[in-house]
Amino acid sequence: MNKKAENIIVGISVGDLNGIGSEVILKTFEDSRMLELCTPVIFANAKILSFVKKSFTSTVQFHGVDKLDQVIPGKVNVLNLWKEGVDVNFGVNDPKIGEYAIKSFTAATKALKDGEIDVLVTAPINKYNIQSEGFKFPGHTDYLDQELQGNALMMMVQDNLRVGLITDHVPLNEVASHLTEELITKKIETIRKSLVQDFSIVKPKIAVLGLNPHAGDGGVIGKEDDLVLKPVLKKLFDAGTMVFGPFPADGFFGSGQYEKYDAIVAMYHDQGLIPFKTLSFGKGVNYTAGLDKVRTSPDHGTAYDIAGKDMADHNSFTEAVYLAIDIFRSRNQYEEISQKPLKIKEKQL
Structure with a gap:
């Protein structure tokens, strides 16, 4: 090689x-x-x-x-x-x-x-x-x-903007049922490993978007962010993975927060690809990480x-x-x- x-x-x-x-x-x-x-x-x-x-x-x-x-x-x-x-x-x-x-x-x-x-x-x-x-x-x-x-993961890349997906071609009404601790852990670990070996980032910082509007707003708008996402992210962080969130998805890109992280993890296809394609201006690349x-x-x-x-x-x-x-x-x-x-x-x- x-x-x-x-x-x-x-x-x-x-x-x-x-x-x-x-x-x-x-x-x-x-x-x-x-x-x-x-x-x-x-x-x-x-x-x-x-x-x-x-x-x-x-x-x-x-x-x-x-x-x-x-x-x-x-x-x-x-x-x-x-x-x-x-x-x-x-x-x-x-x-x-x-x-x-x-x-x-x-x-x-x-x-x-x-x-x-x-x-x-x-x-x-x-x-x-x-x-x-x-x-x-x-x-x-x-x-x-x-x-x-390996385990394939869709990652959209344009310069330093990298968006990975927990679920990709899954109907919207099925996304929540797919979000298990096992899947989230596996996907984030795949992204972390890819950032290290594929993009030469020694200690990557990863941001995770919430599933629900306002990341559930304390359980008022859905409980998945509090009951599923937060415990998984805490466990990963305590084990040494620099993972942060869940962040409310609506203002994350518009406010420029994405620039502080080496990768952003979206819960479903359009949550990640709509802002990515808006920002990438036709120069984005679909990379199959994890293989x-x-x-x-x-x-x-x-x-x-x-x-x-x-x-x-x-x-x-x-x-x-x-x-x-x-x-x-x-x-x-x-x-x-x-x-x-x-x-x-x-x-x-």
């Missing part, structure tokens, strides 16, 4: 071909300086990407390969996963296109699992057209949680309404590539530092 930055192989799943995924991928690598940081491998088909190139002014050159051992460092590589032609109709929700999105994603995940690529960056998929007998997952994260070691491998993605969807119109902003995807590289390097450094005491002890013996 001790690789130079330019040798980091970034595997990329192509996402929904009728959306903006392939466009933002190609736009990202229009900048040749990206190839000084990594070697991208797009899991798709070179003919398809040639077709996509024609939908906007593009100078990016890519190299088609049939096997991963044919990848050329410093080039944009496309692994030809299929030979047949695919009908791309920008902006159309098509189950057949969903099949190719999953074919790309599962092949890239296997390559990540087998160590043939170093990190994975996923372009957006449509959660509806990917469903089949062979793939019954709400999205990327749940499948990765099954295939890779033994690195996966990132942009913070947007397929955007069918602008697909094929040369209107897609690639900044979030570019930031996803940057973050994947940064975390990969940070983990390498963390592992090296962690192993040094063992080497010293061995010499003493």
